[in-house]
Amino acid sequence: MGASDNADTLTHGEAIPDWRVLEPMDLSPILSAALDAFYETGFHGTSVREIARRVGVTVPALYYHHENKEGLLIALLELSTSDVLSRAHAADEDAGGDIVQRLSNVIEAIVLRMTMRARLAALEGEARYLSPENRQRYREVRKGVERLVRQIVEEGTEAGVFDVEDPAETTRALLGMCQSIPRWYHAQGTLGPEAVAKKYVNIALKMVGARSE
Amino acid sequence: MGASDNADTLTHGEAIPDWRVLEPMDLSPILSAALDAFYETGFHGTSVREIARRVGVTVPALYYHHENKEGLLIALLELSTSDVLSRAHAADEDAGGDIVQRLSNVIEAIVLRMTMRARLAALEGEARYLSPENRQRYREVRKGVERLVRQIVEEGTEAGVFDVEDPAETTRALLGMCQSIPRWYHAQGTLGPEAVAKKYVNIALKMVGARSE
Numbered sequence: 006m007g008a009s010d011n012a013d014t015l016t017h018g019e020a021i022p023d024w025r026v027l028e029p030m031d032l033s034p035i036l037s038a039a040l041d042a043f044y045e046t047g048f049h050g051t052s053v054r055e056i057a058r059r060v061g062v063t064v065p066a067l068y069y070h071h072e073n074k075e076g077l078l079i080a081l082l083e084l085s086t087s088d089v090l091s092r093a094h095a096a097d098e099d100a101g102g103d104i105v106q107r108l109s110n111v112i113e114a115i116v117l118r119m120t121m122r123a124r125l126a127a128l129e130g131e132a133r134y135l136s137p138e139n140r141q142r143y144r145e146v147r148k149g150v151e152r153l154v155r156q157i158v159e160e161g162t163e164a165g166v167f168d169v170e171d172p173a174e175t176t177r178a179l180l181g182m183c184q185s186i187p188r189w190y191h192a193q194g195t196l197g198p199e200a201v202a203k204k205y206v207n208i209a210l211k212m213v214g215a216r217s218e
Numbered sequence: 219m220g221a222s223d224n225a226d227t228l229t230h231g232e233a234i235p236d237w238r239v240l241e242p243m244d245l246s247p248i249l250s251a252a253l254d255a256f257y258e259t260g261f262h263g264t265s266v267r268e269i270a271r272r273v274g275v276t277v278p279a280l281y282y283h284h285e286n287k288e289g290l291l292i293a294l295l296e297l298s299t300s301d302v303l304s305r306a307h308a309a310d311e312d313a314g315g316d317i318v319q320r321l322s323n324v325i326e327a328i329v330l331r332m333t334m335r336a337r338l339a340a341l342e343g344e345a346r347y348l349s350p351e352n353r354q355r356y357r358e359v360r361k362g363v364e365r366l367v368r369q370i371v372e373e374g375t376e377a378g379v380f381d382v383e384d385p386a387e388t389t390r391a392l393l394g395m396c397q398s399i400p401r402w403y404h405a406q407g408t409l410g411p412e413a414v415a416k417k418y419v420n421i422a423l424k425m426v427g428a429r430s431e
Contacts, residue, residue, distance in 0.1 A: 011330045047347065049263020130401075134260070144337045168424075172416045181398030182391040188343075189390065211381075212425050 024095040024114050027121045030084065034060050035070055039077040044124045048078055048131040065199030075139060082143050084149055085125045089118045090149045097153060104161040105215050111154060112179065112209040113202045119186040120198035127187040154179060158213060179209055229408040237308040237327050240334045243297065247273050248283055252290040259339045261291055261344040268291055288352060295345055295356050298338045302331045303362045310366060318428050324367060325392065325422040326415045332399040333411035340400040371426060381427030392422055 032040065039061035042051040053074050057067045071077050096110035119126045132143055155176040161167035169175045183205065190201070245253065251272035255264040266287050270280045284290050308322035332339045345356055368389040374380035382388045396418065403414070 046262040047260040047344075049259040050261070131260075133401075170420060171417055174414075175421055177398075177402065178395040178418065178421045181401075182395040184401070185390075185394030185397045188346075188394075188397070201387075204384055205391065207383060208388055208391045209424060211427055212421060214424055 024092040027117060034066060036081055040081055040124060043128060043131060048134045075135060079139055080133060080144060081128055083146060092118060093150055093153055104164060104166050107211060108157050109206045111157060112206050115183045116186065116202040116205045117198050119183055120201050123187040123190050151176060151180060161213060166215060175212060179212060182200050189200045225414060237305040240330060248280060249294055253294055253338060256341060256344060261347045280385045288348060291344060292352055294341055296359060299359045302328060305331060306363055306366055317377060317379050321370050321422060322419045324370060325419050328396045329415040330398055330401065330411050333403050333414050336403050364393060366406040374426060379428060388425060392425060
């Protein structure tokens with residue numbers, strides 16, 4: 006609260022009231038149009054001119070706000086990643102220290118985001134088109150989520166609550182199964198985000214060798 | 219097994235000598251160039267002219283072999299999917315009926331392909347750009363792998379060897395964690411395909427509630 010001045014920070018500065026509630030992302034018209042275009046025709050298949058056309062601004066007006074097309078992709082990826090990172094941390098803190106609850110909450114937060122922001126989450130596949138420096142920078146931001154999950158998996162394993170041979174690989178497998186959700190989630194439509202999250206929490210607890218429920 | 223006559227089937231018809239051995243895919247020069255181009259700049263970011271330039275043929279010569287750009291993507295996706303499908307089936311049959319070994323073999327086959335053919339596997343992300351009819355057709359082919367894994371998970375659960383609440387969701391989670399491998403595998407490089415496959419087999423057995431080893 007009172008942090009609304011920090012509109013330029015990666016995590017938006019504001020405290021998240023409830024990590025389970027995903028309001029629509031507050032994207033600028035330009036970023037919103039860029040997201041639509043990248044989703045529909047991919048990063049390389051989209052021109053700055055096409056994005057400007059969708060927003061109804063001139064190309065120079067667009068360049069006033071964003072350096073170039075890659076700048077738009079970077080902005081979207083960083084918004085998306087910092088959103089999931091702050092939610093995952095809020096979910097972790099909300100668990101009150103219990104290691105099984107911590108993993109459950111964090112997986113729930115990640116899956117809710119994969120289902121409710123499937124298009125934004127799907128954009129991560131375009132990250133490989135970033136220039137090496139930007140890809141590296143983006144990887145660092147994204148590693149925050151991996152670091153959090155890995156820390157929980159390691160702590161749980163050390164405490165004997167989880168039974169995991171290779172925490173790094175299990176962390177990647179956990180995140181990998183979540184990252185694939187946007188590929189099929191839209192096509193399905195029978196399960197709501199909460200129901201999917203609940204199922205994935207159960208599967209995640211199995212993966213780390215903890216009891217579900 | 220006398221099945222070499224069925225050369226027109228989706229699975230190439232020929233018996234696979236060893237599902238663990240992945241020879242380089244025998245792609246035509248045009249398909250090979252299309253794979254390179256799609257991987258580097260995405261489906262929408264690639265022109266037929268660019269593919270022709272890479273092969274060193276004229277655009278009309280390329281159209282002689284393939285209807286259009288989407289035809290090239292479909293051809294690559296179908297080759298890729300039928301390759302993993304026939305390997306997965308060979309791996310399954312090789313397990314001699316033991317349900318734990320069946321799941322282990324099939325996951326091993328899938329992971330070997332994800333690591334050794336990471337670029338071809340990564341192309342699956344472009345499938346969402348297919349026209350509705352082609353996407354539907356491709357989904358049917360791809361479902362073969364999902365059907366096989368799900369059948370094993372269901373049989374193992376019914377036999378009481380696996381402990382799975384929702385075989386359909388666990389199947390998607392198993393495939394999802396494997397599908398994400400191409401996103402990070404190239405960047406890593408410390409583990410060989412066999413080592414990665416072994417780790418994922420152990421994680422998969424945990425996911426279905428079976429004992430590893």
